[in-house]
Amino acid sequence: MVNKIKYCEKCKRYTLEEKCPICGNQTISKVPPRFSPVDRTGKYRRQIKKELLKKEGLL
Ligand SMILES: [Zn+2]
Numbered sequence: 853m854v855n856k857i858k859y860c861e862k863c864k865r866y867t868l869e870e871k872c873p874i875c876g877n878q879t880i881s882k883v884p885p886r887f888s889p890v891d892r893t894g895k896y897r898r899q900i901k902k903e904l905l906k907k908e909g910l911l
Contacts, residue, residue: 857883 858879859865860872872879 857881 856868858867858869859882860867860875860877860879862877863872863874865872865874866882867873867879870879871877
């Protein structure tokens with residue numbers, strides 16, 4: 853449910869509420885960094901690197 857994650861810019865806190873449970877501020881839709889496509893690309897890149905190293909080890 854990544855698209856349901858909201859963020860309060862005031863508290864710098866993630867929540868699932870439309871309004872921040874701490875300050876009542878309107879929250880915005882924001883995906884945490886760990887769900888970002890950049891991270892996924894990094895993971896994919898690491899996987900490729902791992903496979904390349906594995907291949908090199910077999911040579
Ligand atoms: Zn807040």
